[in-house]
Amino acid sequence: MEEQNKLPRFSSCRGVAFEIKPVQGSPFDVRAPPQGSTSGQQPVVWVPWTHRSSFKVFPFSTDSITRSLSRPSSHFCDLDNSGDDDGDDDNVEVDVVVDIEKQQTAALMEQLKRDPSMKRSKKKKESSSRLSIILLDQGLFTVYKRLFAVCFTLNMVALVLAVTSHFPYAKKKAAVFSMGNILALTLCRSEAFLRAVFWLAVKLLGRPWVPLPVKTATTSFLQSVGGIHSSCGVFSVAWLTYALVLTLKHRENTSDEIVAVASTILGLLFLSCMAAFPLVRHLHHNVFERTHRFAGWTALALLWAFVVLTTGYDPATKSYDGLKGSRLVRRQEFWLTFAITFFIILPWVTVRRVPVSVSAPSGHASIIKFPGGIQAGLLGRISRSPLSEWHAFGIISDGVDGHMILAGAVGDFTKGLVADPPHHLWVRGVHFAGLPYLVNMYQRVVLVATGSGICVFLSFLLQPCAAEVCVVWVTKGVEENFGREIKEMMSGHPKQKVIVHDTAVSGRPNVAEMAVAAARSWEAEVVVVTSNPQGSRDVVGACKKAGIAAFGPIWDS
Structure with a gap:
């Protein structure tokens, strides 16, 4: 019987497993044949069988799933054990490789202790690489960026017309346009509002006779409303700046208090926009989140003060002649501020x-x-x-x-x-x-997950839903890392409905090719993937190249 050798698997600091293809005759030439098979047999993947809480091996065609030994990992597996349990203790070559890996790791740790700047530089490089994938590798003409551009163009045209006096209403009500943008960006992030919109989309479009392009276009739009949010955030600052400039040009018609409050609101909005800049948000997420929250709350309180002061101020007497409720409720600024406040407070009432x-x-x-x-x-x-x-x-x-x-x-x-x-x-x-909820809009869907990303898809196996789903999960050490309970949830389903590829047993697959093969076999309308940016991009790109609609997490979705 041919000796079973173990292929060493190294891990980056991000927990992504990769393998090396050794040179013939070198000490690293320790490749192994497929698990549980002899030469010439097909490779295998792990799938749940019909018996509850048991896993069996199901052969897959090499035409649909390929296994690479030299290219970097095309998927993200966020769980990585320190070693495999199925190795041969007598394998001298493997022991040498493990010793070399330990020596290299120890040397690197010692070097990091002597020079902490190396660690900071490494983290910075990794963050920069991840950010480039998030922002650039998703394409220049994504739906998110198109929505940003459309909203930007509409605001810019209106602002230019107002500045050139071709849009008198906008020139007179510049502050109202700023509030309108704030309301729009608030709705794009209101969980209650979006829950209603997503529910309505599924109810209206989740029917067999609705054309698939209509469904995919709606999915793309709802997934990318963050583009509207970002663009409106920029122009809330632009419109308020314009309103403040006009106010200062006619300084005699306003009060110092109104100017001070408006200037403070402008500063807080500008601070929020800077904190949301992709580089800052990516590298300092907690700073972004807290700045957005507390600066936003402070700006909202000052917005109410602004509405009350501007309503009660009389330019003729240069005094506040008393605030009347009837006058306040007739102002657009009041209702816009009321709507903004309602949608901001709503989720906090349910905490x-x-x-x-x-x-x-x-x-x-x-x-x-x-x-x-x-x-x-x-x-x-x-x-x-x-x-x-x-x-x-x-x-x-x-x-x-x-x-x-x-x-x-x-x-x-x-x-x-x-x-x-x-x-x-x-x-x-x-x-x-979010995106997973829109699975209910389709008839047949393939769900692809890596690592702990399976969490978002398990409910579609445990309860009835509108769509017929096929789940593909690529991970390492299912029971060892996730426990028997998660393993049993994945078991007991037809083999064509659930595919679990355990990389500790079957090696690293090409997840993009797995997704395309599963979509064709399942006759899926769409593929939905949850992985890291690199893995999601690979799966979505491969599916679209094969003519299959696909969606994955996007930046600021």
């Missing part, structure tokens, strides 16, 4: 502190359980400190008994859930709709 049960199947992930069933496709936000930061996660639920969140330990917050599991967490009562 509750609830008991939770947290378990950690491994040091790589935690499972957080909550009472109450949730509809498939919805997402939720949780926090330990509601005024500090919130984190969004996909929800696993059968729709009846309760729901849970699978949180991969990839950041400070999620690592803290493993190291220091809480007994209570803050939650928002309004669960928001």
